[in-house]
Amino acid sequence: MENNQYGLGIVGFGGMGEHHSRTLEGNERIKVVSVCDIKPERVQHGQELGYTGYERYEDMLNDPQVSLILIATPNDVHKELAIQALEAGKHVICEKPVTMNAQELQDILDVEKRTGGVFMVHQNRRWDNDFRVIKKIYDEKLIGEVYNIESRVHGSRGIPGDWRHEKIHGGGMMLDWGVHLIDRIMVMVNEKLTKLYCEFSYVWQGECDDGFKLMLTFESGRTAFIEVGTLHYASLPLWYVNGTEGTAVIPDWSNKGEMTRLVDFEEKDAMPIVAGAGFTKTMAPRGEGNVEKLPLPVVESDVKEFYANFIDCVEGKAEPFIKNSEVMHVMKIMEAAFQSAETGQAIHFE
Ligand code: NAD
Incomplete structure (x- = not known):
């Protein structure tokens, strides 16, 4: 490859595969050279964009231009595609959720160890600006010691009408969004998890979970x-x-949230207020001057750091930002969440 660049082949040239190709346009170290998909129309689309198109994965793995593979297929085939690529001497970026379960990830990691390839999972939502802002508030104690975090995503359109609503392909919202939200909480809190409890929702009455509520308790x-x-x-x-x-509070992805900070604790008892059909001191709002509203801290984040770190790891110059041990931990937490929902019990960790 020219200019010290590595050639990348994308397997699974659907929504996310194409998104990666656009994000990598102009990247100094990675050049997308080929795409592979089981749908001929997606291969053709890749060719129209100027890439070499393959319908057979083996042919892409044999392409001497390709030293890196990016897997962006549905989740059920990540494992076999990753192992084939590592066995062929390639380094691999894999979309989330890395696999269907923790054992499949272990199978990949065994091959990674044997072949010496780099295997890294695209946990890109660690670069979401909203997360970076909350992490700064947490790390720098801008609202004191954080004792509870609520992280949500709410939509109204159900599960998209693709493989995501079929169990066999690894559908459902825990594997789709849960993997991101759990990953970020674990990175931020960085503390031993002692207990979890989970309930799934099936309001759309499909075979996969269309939502869930997960409660995590940490050692502290x-x-x-x-x-x-x-x-x-x-x-x-x-x-x-x-x-x-x-x-x-951060309401949505426009990041127009705020911090409400205590200015004066006020030792004296609150004045009671009339509330609904009752009367309360406990829930009396704080008065003027008691709290202040502050803008959120400003944080820069650029997901292109992910690809740069991947190349640094390939060249043995850096430790991975996304560690496979962290990815494994999240897989095990998701498995525990399914177990909790099935049994109706909280899961306790040693
Ligand atoms: P998609 O359905 O749009 O695209 C998947 C493509 O893979 C399709 O074109 C399909 O034909 C192809 N494919 C299926 N099996 C294949 C195989 N064996 N070999 C080659 N091609 C195959 O799905 P998507 O939304 O792009 O999701 C793909 C992956 O990316 C999933 O793992 C998903 O969880 C992940 N994803 C990640 C993010 C993120 O922000 N990190 C966002 C969306 C999707």
């Missing part, structure tokens, strides 16, 4: 609540985070 007592829903015509905020000195 800190909690995280993760919710995905696909029948919400009005959405709750993406983030609602409670600290000992404030609350942070």
Whole structure:
């Protein structure tokens, strides 16, 4: 390849495969050279965009221009495609969820170890600006010590009408969105998980979960609540985070949230208020000057760092940002969530 570039082949040239090809346009170290898909029309589309098109994966793996493989197929074939690529001496980027379960990931990691290839999972939502902002608030204690985090995504259109609503392909919202939201919480909290409880929703009455509610408890007592829903015509905020000195809210991806911070704790008892058909001191709002509204901190983030880190790892110059041990942990948490839902019990971790 010219200019110190690595040639990349994308297997699965659907929505996300094409998204990667666009994101990589102009990348100095990675050049998309070929695409492979089982649908001839997607291969043809790739050819129209200037890539070499393959219907047979083996042919792409034999292409000497291709030293990197990016897997963007439905989830059930990630494992076999990753193992074939590693066996062929390629380095691999794999879409999330990495596999259908933790054992499949272990099978890939065994081959990675033997072949010496780099295998990295595209947990791109670690670069979402909303997450970076919340992580900064958390790390820098901008609302005091965070004791509860709520992370949500709400849609109203159900599961898309593709493989995502079929179990055999790894459909359902836990594998689709849960994998991102759990991954980010685990990166941010970075503490031992002691307990989880999960319930899935099937409001659209399909075979796959169309949403879930997952409660995580950490060693310090800190909690995280993760919710995905696909029948919400009005959405709750993406983030609602409670600290000992404030609350942070990010309503949606426009990132126009705010922090409400305590200014004066006020030792004296609150004045009671009339509330509905009753009367309360406990829930009396804070008065003027007691709290202040602050803008969210500004954070820069660029998902292109992911690809740069992948190349640094291929060249042995860096540690991966997305560690396979972290990816494995998330796979096991998702398995525990399914177990919790099936048994109706909380799962406790040693
Ligand atoms: P999609 O249906 O749009 O595209 C998948 C493509 O793979 C299709 O064109 C299909 O024909 C092809 N395909 C299926 N089996 C194949 C095989 N054995 N060999 C070659 N091609 C094959 O799906 P999508 O939305 O692009 O999702 C693909 C993957 O990307 C999934 O794992 C999904 O979870 C992931 N994804 C990640 C993000 C993210 O933000 N990280 C977003 C969307 C999708």
